[in-house]
Amino acid sequence: MFFLPAHYASHLRDAADHLALVVDRPHSLRSPALTNARLLKDSTGSVKNSVGPKKGEESLCLHSDAVTSAVPRDAMPLQVYYLGPPGTYTHSIALHFIQDGDSARSSSTIRQSLEDAASAWCEDEYRHQRSVVPLALMPYENSTYGLVLDTQSTLIGPRHGGANVSLGSNGQLASPSELSPVVVAEATRAVRHALLGSRRARDRLRRKDGLQALHDLEELDLSRVTKCLSRPFALTALYFVECFVTANAFQGFSVASTALGARLAASTTSSQNTWSTSACRPSSSIPLSAQHAAGNGEDTRRRSGHANVGAASDLQNGGHATRPIESDKDEVVVAIGTEQAAEELDLVVLQRNIQDRDDNETRFLLVAPNEQVARAYRSAHPQPLEGSRAMLLLRTDSHSTNLTSLLGALCATANSRPDQAPVRIRKVDRKAFPLGDETRALRGSTEEERDDASSCETAQAKQGSAWPSVYFVEVESAVSSARLDDDLQRRLKASHDLQGVRVLGVWQVS
Numbered sequence: 001m002f003f004l005p006a007h008y009a010s011h012l013r014d015a016a017d018h019l020a021l022v023v024d025r026p027h028s029l030r031s032p033a034l035t036n037a038r039l040l041k042d043s044t045g046s047v048k049n050s051v052g053p054k055k056g057e058e059s060l061c062l063h064s065d066a067v068t069s070a071v072p073r074d075a076m077p078l079q080v081y082y083l084g085p086p087g088t089y090t091h092s093i094a095l096h097f098i099q100d101g102d103s104a105r106s107s108s109t110i111r112q113s114l115e116d117a118a119s120a121w122c123e124d125e126y127r128h129q130r131s132v133v134p135l136a137l138m139p140y141e142n143s144t145y146g147l148v149l150d151t152q153s154t155l156i157g158p159r160h161g162g163a164n165v166s167l168g169s170n171g172q173l174a175s176p177s178e179l180s181p182v183v184v185a186e187a188t189r190a191v192r193h194a195l196l197g198s199r200r201a202r203d204r205l206r207r208k209d210g211l212q213a214l215h216d217l218e219e220l221d222l223s224r225v226t227k228c229l230s231r232p233f234a235l236t237a238l239y240f241v242e243c244f245v246t247a248n249a250f251q252g253f254s255v256a257s258t259a260l261g262a263r264l265a266a267s268t269t270s271s272q273n274t275w276s277t278s279a280c281r282p283s284s285s286i287p288l289s290a291q292h293a294a295g296n297g298e299d300t301r302r303r304s305g306h307a308n309v310g311a312a313s314d315l316q317n318g319g320h321a322t323r324p325i326e327s328d329k330d331e332v333v334v335a336i337g338t339e340q341a342a343e344e345l346d347l348v349v350l351q352r353n354i355q356d357r358d359d360n361e362t363r364f365l366l367v368a369p370n371e372q373v374a375r376a377y378r379s380a381h382p383q384p385l386e387g388s389r390a391m392l393l394l395r396t397d398s399h400s401t402n403l404t405s406l407l408g409a410l411c412a413t414a415n416s417r418p419d420q421a422p423v424r425i426r427k428v429d430r431k432a433f434p435l436g437d438e439t440r441a442l443r444g445s446t447e448e449e450r451d452d453a454s455s456c457e458t459a460q461a462k463q464g465s466a467w468p469s470v471y472f473v474e475v476e477s478a479v480s481s482a483r484l485d486d487d488l489q490r491r492l493k494a495s496h497d498l499q500g501v502r503v504l505g506v507w508q509v510s
């Protein structure tokens, strides 16, 4: 595979009538596809496109026998870790994203996906080889629900979020220096929620003849549902859930991922419920994450484009079973998730498209566990010359931080110097650490971390209700990501107002 500037695409379109033309989504995580034409070797020559074009931005992906694959296939394959088990939204984005030779692997939590990527890198190091570029794919924000808090905590890094040494699923240790997340790409995808259940659940929900329809949902009487499992973003942001879960007084349960909810719903096939409170919590206590084993499902993209899905591990083995969730023989448990989860788990789609809005989207970030991996990714995926975005991180001890001077310094420095590219501040998010569990997590195991934590708490005590916070500042520029990176680093060094700001990643956008 090789890359051409986008304007060559129209010439190729005219000239190569034996080539099938495909429009590839420009903001696919496969970064070169963002603005460049891609030529892919394909034995069928048929149009292949699983993701459509977006808002008129097009890059062309041409398939033909006649074209030799010129993207360096000697480049290391990507290994993309995602929040599992297979069938999550993140999984489906990972599948869209990976190509020949790349693989997607399931992790139990969002944080674990980064730790797994870090330990895959360490494992290679240990074997004195470089076989893969391990990355974590993380949902960052949903247009209806908002920010994904576990992703934010993970991006802040182990120093601020918990343990400073972590163990990947492969048992490999990743040290703090190996876990320093760097964002390398992003993708935004529409969310299509489906209501999923077992065949038994479907049979129990079927309306009996003569029963007055309570709502217009096919022949199913959803008022008979007793429990609904999903990730908080689906449980709390749906009018559907409000109507059928809350109004009918059935309980919503928050689980670590939508596919985990589906798996638990699938396992409720007998009157005796088999899942435990360690796997899911009533949604009133959102946000909570089940720290369950999510299976070691691995998808390896084959030339045919199909994925091999690995077997899922037994959920009950990974958790710390406490007490079973109360259930009786009339239990009807459903889940909200992807239609792919129904396929993975042999569940029935009880209702599709239950999202509030069709323009509901989730934005995902592709994250390298450290700068070395980010460099390996970038060298295999040349960045285009224009259009980039960066995420900056600022940790403060209070919420009275002078954002005006911070943001002002970011822009003023840039705009007042002709040799620097204008930078536009796109958005600012904040993750607060109120005195509580998260602040306690700041008490790391090293002296430095304990000092950090206690200085936060002292500052809080002095300032009354002030919370230590981390700000995520996203900036955009028309220049290349390499140039923006250079510019930002220089600005951070030059401005006193920007002390303490760290660049969490610079990547291309179309």
Ligand SMILES: O=C(O)C(=O)Cc1ccccc1
Binding pocket: 083, 087, 088, 089, 090, 091, 139, 141, 142, 148, 231, 233, 256, 257, 258, 259, 337, 362
């Ligand atoms: O649970 C899932 O299916 C996920 O992929 C996680 C997630 C969390 C928030 C928004 C989108 C996806």
